[in-house]
Amino acid sequence: MGLVVQKYGGSSVADAEGIKRVAKRIVEAKKKGNQVVAVVSAMGDTTDELIDLAEQVSPIPAGRELDMLLTAGERISMALLAMAIKNLGQEAQSFTGSQAGVITDSVHNKARIIDVTPGRIRTSVDEGNIAIVAGFQGVSQDSKDITTLGRGGSDTTAVALAAALDADVCEIYTDVDGVFTADPRVVKKARKIDWISFEDMLELAASGSKVLLHRCVEYARRYNIPIHVRSSFSGLPGTWVSNEPQGDQQVEHAIISGVAHDVSEAKVTVVGVPDKPGEAASIFRAIADAEINIDMVVQNVSAASTGLTDISFTLPKTDGKKATAALEKIKPSVGYASLRYDDQVAKISLVGAGMKTNPGVTAQFFEALSDAGVNIELISTSEIRISVVTRADDVKEAVQAVHSSFGLDSDSEEAVVYGGTGR
Amino acid sequence: MGLVVQKYGGSSVADAEGIKRVAKRIVEAKKKGNQVVAVVSAMGDTTDELIDLAEQVSPIPAGRELDMLLTAGERISMALLAMAIKNLGQEAQSFTGSQAGVITDSVHNKARIIDVTPGRIRTSVDEGNIAIVAGFQGVSQDSKDITTLGRGGSDTTAVALAAALDADVCEIYTDVDGVFTADPRVVKKARKIDWISFEDMLELAASGSKVLLHRCVEYARRYNIPIHVRSSFSGLPGTWVSNEPQGDQQVEHAIISGVAHDVSEAKVTVVGVPDKPGEAASIFRAIADAEINIDMVVQNVSAASTGLTDISFTLPKTDGKKATAALEKIKPSVGYASLRYDDQVAKISLVGAGMKTNPGVTAQFFEALSDAGVNIELISTSEIRISVVTRADDVKEAVQAVHSSFGLDSDSEEAVVYGGTGR
Numbered sequence: 020m021g022l023v024v025q026k027y028g029g030s031s032v033a034d035a036e037g038i039k040r041v042a043k044r045i046v047e048a049k050k051k052g053n054q055v056v057a058v059v060s061a062m063g064d065t066t067d068e069l070i071d072l073a074e075q076v077s078p079i080p081a082g083r084e085l086d087m088l089l090t091a092g093e094r095i096s097m098a099l100l101a102m103a104i105k106n107l108g109q110e111a112q113s114f115t116g117s118q119a120g121v122i123t124d125s126v127h128n129k130a131r132i133i134d135v136t137p138g139r140i141r142t143s144v145d146e147g148n149i150a151i152v153a154g155f156q157g158v159s160q161d162s163k164d165i166t167t168l169g170r171g172g173s174d175t176t177a178v179a180l181a182a183a184l185d186a187d188v189c190e191i192y193t194d195v196d197g198v199f200t201a202d203p204r205v206v207k208k209a210r211k212i213d214w215i216s217f218e219d220m221l222e223l224a225a226s227g228s229k230v231l232l233h234r235c236v237e238y239a240r241r242y243n244i245p246i247h248v249r250s251s252f253s254g255l256p257g258t259w260v261s262n263e264p265q266g267d268q269q270v271e272h273a274i275i276s277g278v279a280h281d282v283s284e285a286k287v288t289v290v291g292v293p294d295k296p297g298e299a300a301s302i303f304r305a306i307a308d309a310e311i312n313i314d315m316v317v318q319n320v321s322a323a324s325t326g327l328t329d330i331s332f333t334l335p336k337t338d339g340k341k342a343t344a345a346l347e348k349i350k351p352s353v354g355y356a357s358l359r360y361d362d363q364v365a366k367i368s369l370v371g372a373g374m375k376t377n378p379g380v381t382a383q384f385f386e387a388l389s390d391a392g393v394n395i396e397l398i399s400t401s402e403i404r405i406s407v408v409t410r411a412d413d414v415k416e417a418v419q420a421v422h423s424s425f426g427l428d429s430d431s432e433e434a435v436v437y438g439g440t441g442r
Numbered sequence: 443m444g445l446v447v448q449k450y451g452g453s454s455v456a457d458a459e460g461i462k463r464v465a466k467r468i469v470e471a472k473k474k475g476n477q478v479v480a481v482v483s484a485m486g487d488t489t490d491e492l493i494d495l496a497e498q499v500s501p502i503p504a505g506r507e508l509d510m511l512l513t514a515g516e517r518i519s520m521a522l523l524a525m526a527i528k529n530l531g532q533e534a535q536s537f538t539g540s541q542a543g544v545i546t547d548s549v550h551n552k553a554r555i556i557d558v559t560p561g562r563i564r565t566s567v568d569e570g571n572i573a574i575v576a577g578f579q580g581v582s583q584d585s586k587d588i589t590t591l592g593r594g595g596s597d598t599t600a601v602a603l604a605a606a607l608d609a610d611v612c613e614i615y616t617d618v619d620g621v622f623t624a625d626p627r628v629v630k631k632a633r634k635i636d637w638i639s640f641e642d643m644l645e646l647a648a649s650g651s652k653v654l655l656h657r658c659v660e661y662a663r664r665y666n667i668p669i670h671v672r673s674s675f676s677g678l679p680g681t682w683v684s685n686e687p688q689g690d691q692q693v694e695h696a697i698i699s700g701v702a703h704d705v706s707e708a709k710v711t712v713v714g715v716p717d718k719p720g721e722a723a724s725i726f727r728a729i730a731d732a733e734i735n736i737d738m739v740v741q742n743v744s745a746a747s748t749g750l751t752d753i754s755f756t757l758p759k760t761d762g763k764k765a766t767a768a769l770e771k772i773k774p775s776v777g778y779a780s781l782r783y784d785d786q787v788a789k790i791s792l793v794g795a796g797m798k799t800n801p802g803v804t805a806q807f808f809e810a811l812s813d814a815g816v817n818i819e820l821i822s823t824s825e826i827r828i829s830v831v832t833r834a835d836d837v838k839e840a841v842q843a844v845h846s847s848f849g850l851d852s853d854s855e856e857a858v859v860y861g862g863t864g865r
Contacts, residue, residue: 098511
């Protein structure tokens with residue numbers, strides 16, 4: 020018994036039937052003796068439809084007004100969900116992000132939560148209500164304007180509320196059965212993970228796993244809120260993300276947690292950079308000034324004969340044009356030879372805390388790729404992750420080969436994907 | 443130049459094109475040097491669609507949650523309107539009812555405004571913005587819950603804001619060119635009224651005219667805010683409603699302002715009521731306890747021979763069943779003979795301050811009806827209004843006959859109805 024925060028994505032509440040199904044699930048949790056707070060996204064395609072409308076009246080909709088518009092989406096789903104719950108005989112109240120005390124900075128369309136003051140939610144659940152809270156939205160501290168949190172915002176709302184309410188668990192309901200050892204759409208024999216540490220989950224999220232976003236896991240780790248990722252369709256136990264496994268949570272694969280891949284990045288190589296102090300700094304200052312987040316960075320030793328080196332990095336494809344433009348601008352001052360831009364690449368990452376104490380992991384990873392005929396273009400490692408960049412065409416073979424090599428394949432094809440993805 | 447509050451109904455902002463047309467009109471008002479606050483309803487059928495959704499998840503949606511749901515409608519239209527205005531190069535900010543300081547009581551689905559604290563709106567317009575405000579909604583003083591104002595609520599929002607901001611005028615944009623001497627759908631030669639007093643407008647609204655609701659006119663009279671009712675489609679000057687005509691506002695028909703009709707009421711007759719003190723009181727106490735608002739009440743002298751009298755009254759057809767049930771219940775104690783319920787009636791009213799000093803008006807009214815072969819069933823009068831109840835089938839002939847008799851017909855058929863009606 021305790022306080023449970025649940026989050027339901029847009030695909031779980033896509034229509035009246037979905038809302039009624041979610042209402043039943045929430046009422047079940049309440050009937051088990053829990054206090055329940057449910058965070059909900061906008062119904063199915065509502066957000067896209069509202070963005071379409073916005074573009075019909077204005078080619079570049081203003082940020083403040085776009086946030087005002089989009090937050091209508093959760094308002095509709097949360098009110099309907101509260102009605103559906105009341106129809107099942109339980110008391111329920113819906114709250115906007117602002118009413119729930121989700122305080123953010125003033126960056127419209129991708130605001131960050133800076134505080135949560137859940138007084139009204141606490142009162143509501145203490146009075147016996149199920150509290151339904153709009154995900155994805157808040158109110159800015161300075162201007163009291165309505166803000167939205169950007170991609171994956173509803174998950175962050177749920178974890179932040181769970182932290183502020185000192186909840187026992189934050190349940191993230193989605194359209195898959197949990198976190199898998201690889202993307203089930205790529206690896207049919209991917210296995211559902213019963214338990215994974217915050218650290219490994221953070222690396223998976225940073226490496227392209229889309230079930231939970233990095234920001235949400237980071238928040239949960241900071242406040243030590245266990246996350247339970249599970250399906251709103253099947254109702255099966257899913258994946259626990261926490262500091263330590265609890266009770267009967269299985270920890271089968273101690274060395275490796277999973278294989279992630281990411282085809283959303285491009286590779287930039289700056290060729291023939293003079294190998295002297297300050298040159299690399301100029302390059303990355305130019306990228307930073309263009310407000311581009313880069314991912315992997317690789318520089319090899321320079322050829323002794325020329326005194327020149329090559330610097331490669333990866334970045335979101337969507338920032339590709341901006342990056343090359345920024346680099347062309349500094350070409351005269353840096354004096355590099357040429358620029359290569361390649362968006363036909365994939366990043367494949369192996370994640371697991373166990374690799375710290377198992378020196379053979381790196382070798383086994385490269386052997387598996389080699390056996391599958393996959394060429395490695397870049398390598399980057401952290402304590403608990405190895406990432407390589409390969410050709411985009413090779414991604415499926417590469418992930419499957421690595422998954423098998425580390426004994427992650429399940430005996431059957433168990434993974435099921437039920438619907439789309441929410442926000 | 444000064445401060446103008448404008449209100450646009452749902453039919454004016456039914457789609458992206460409508461929103462862009464309204465945006466242009468607002469920008470024109472701003473460019474004339476005015477500060478502009480625009481109150482907007484939900485787009486076209488949005489409210490009906492949301493109610494449909496609510497009924498799919500719950501047969502009787504909870505009031506608090508229904509308000510939360512429906513207020514998403516104005517949120518969408520106001521954000522889109524602000525974007526469209528910014529796209530025309532003017533600064534605009536949208537505000538919810540709560541942000542605009544519309545404070546109401548806690549009666550969900552038909553809340554009353556009890557205060558308006560428009561600090562944020564004042565600041566916004568003083569900074570040079572056009573302020574867009576959600577109509578129809580507010581926030582309850584006690585519980586801080588979102589409320590809606592019920593039918594015609596956006597008009598009331600506009601007038602209340604105009605009063606709180608001490609605006610020069612409240613412009614109500616709608617789908618007709620103004621207030622007419624009769625319903626243009628019934629009387630083709632109905633004439634647009636250039637100016638009408640608050641008092642006459644109140645009587646017209648109470649008698650079935652649907653252009654402005656009683657509550658909104660009452661509010662405007664109390665705070666002496668001139669209303670300008672006009673079309674958002676044609677852009678022509680419409681009807682001014684105020685204490686005194688201004689400048690070149692025409693006051694052609696001093697005696698009679700217009701003819702209104704209402705087919706939404708039913709007539710109840712309690713037959714054979716003992717003519718002694720307290721009997722009528724018992725009857726109307728029973729009706730009041732059932733929370734039914736009655737309109738006309740007529741009791742004639744009792745027949746000396748029997749000591750019994752008949753009491754008739756009219757009430758909304760929608761309350762008919764509730765009323766007869768309440769009266770059946772007190773039949774034993776009151777001892778009346780029988781009950782008659784008739785929903786095939788119409789009320790026809792002649793309104794005009796001039797009738798106070800023109801004793802022939804009543805006679806002319808009855809003669810006109812008689813010449814048209816229309817039988818009168820009930821009569822009720824106020825200082826500036828005469829109402830009769832007739833058969834519903836006679837309503838068209840009756841209204842046309844009275845309209846002609848008092849010289850209200852225009853030379854041409856000028857009235858145009860452009861769309862549906864908003865809320």
